[in-house]
Amino acid sequence: MIIISGASRGIGKFLLDSFHQRSEELVIGTFYNTKPIENIQMYIEMDVCNIEQINNFIHERIFELKEITLINCAGITYNSFTHKSDPEKWRKVIETNLFGTYNFIRALLPLMREQKFGRIINFSSVTAIKPTLGISSYAASKSALWGLSKSIAIENAVFNITINNINLGYSELGMIEMVPDEFKKNIIAQIPAGILCEPKDILNTIDYLRSTRYITGSSIDLSGGLI
Ligand SMILES: NC(=O)c1ccc[n+]([C@@H]2O[C@H](COP(=O)([O-])OP(=O)(O)OC[C@H]3O[C@@H](n4cnc5c(N)ncnc54)[C@H](OP(=O)(O)O)[C@@H]3O)[C@@H](O)[C@H]2O)c1
Numbered sequence: 001m002i003i004i005s006g007a008s009r010g011i012g013k014f015l016l017d018s019f020h021q022r023s024e025e026l027v028i029g030t031f032y033n034t035k036p037i038e039n040i041q042m043y044i045e046m047d048v049c050n051i052e053q054i055n056n057f058i059h060e061r062i063f064e065l066k067e068i069t070l071i072n073c074a075g076i077t078y079n080s081f082t083h084k085s086d087p088e089k090w091r092k093v094i095e096t097n098l099f100g101t102y103n104f105i106r107a108l109l110p111l112m113r114e115q116k117f118g119r120i121i122n123f124s125s126v127t128a129i130k131p132t133l134g135i136s137s138y139a140a141s142k143s144a145l146w147g148l149s150k151s152i153a154i155e156n157a158v159f160n161i162t163i164n165n166i167n168l169g170y171s172e173l174g175m176i177e178m179v180p181d182e183f184k185k186n187i188i189a190q191i192p193a194g195i196l197c198e199p200k201d202i203l204n205t206i207d208y209l210r211s212t213r214y215i216t217g218s219s220i221d222l223s224g225g226l227i
Pocket of ligand 1: 173
């Protein structure tokens with residue numbers, strides 16, 4: 001089965017719809033502020049920062065949770081130069097992107113270890129390595145996923161559990177909608193491939209990472225050559 005955090009919009013929603021259309025296995029997505037209008041039966045409401053909500057979900061659905069792939073898509077960003085930033089907003093990005101990912105992984109790992117199977121895929125970003133103005137909290141949260149994953153990978157490799165990150169460049173979906181057109185043109189001009197990441201490339205990468213137990217602790221650039 002597949003669990004996708006942050007599936008109410010953007011990339012997470014695309015993934016949920018794509019897996020659902022294949023109809024191969026059970027897919028559950030989370031929403032938080034954006035209530036889904038279609039496929040509502042596939043969703044649960046959850047704040048990834050709330051450990052109790054995650055535990056309740058696991059407790060209520062325990063009999064469905066088998067051969068789990070967890071895709072951590074939930075994420076936020078905050079644009080501000082660091083010297084002008086609001087500490088609460090800065091902290092919230094770390095809480096959502098790093099702690100939210102950790103919370104979900106931590107809660108599911110005991111089941112995965114018991115079942116000797118698990119695939120965990122996190123959404124990191126090229127901005128973790130490519131200096132980008134005004135997003136210090138986002139960059140910090142995304143690079144932190146690499147260290148988190150390396151450690152979790154070796155703790156669990158013997159249980160056929162893998163954990164990897166997709167260092168996404170700029171996707172056609174999701175957060176890019178907040179970027180004004182003139183900035184978008186500038187972004188595309190910097191991408192060696194000359195285009196934003198197409199949704200199918202994200203899906204292909206996830207299929208690939210799910211297909212093997214021998215890639216773990218990795219962070220794969222999916223950025224059209226942008227670094
Ligand atoms: N799009 C890109 O170009 C790009 C590039 C690099 C990395 N990424 C990463 O890829 C992931 C998906 O990005 P996206 O562009 O699809 O983002 P998006 O369109 O902004 O969607 C973000 C999702 O995260 C959910 N979310 C936010 N806070 C949450 C919380 N506390 N608890 C549970 N869910 C929460 C949102 O749910 P609600 O709306 O229901 O609150 C929404 O479903 C993110 O981690 C992002 O950092 C994206």
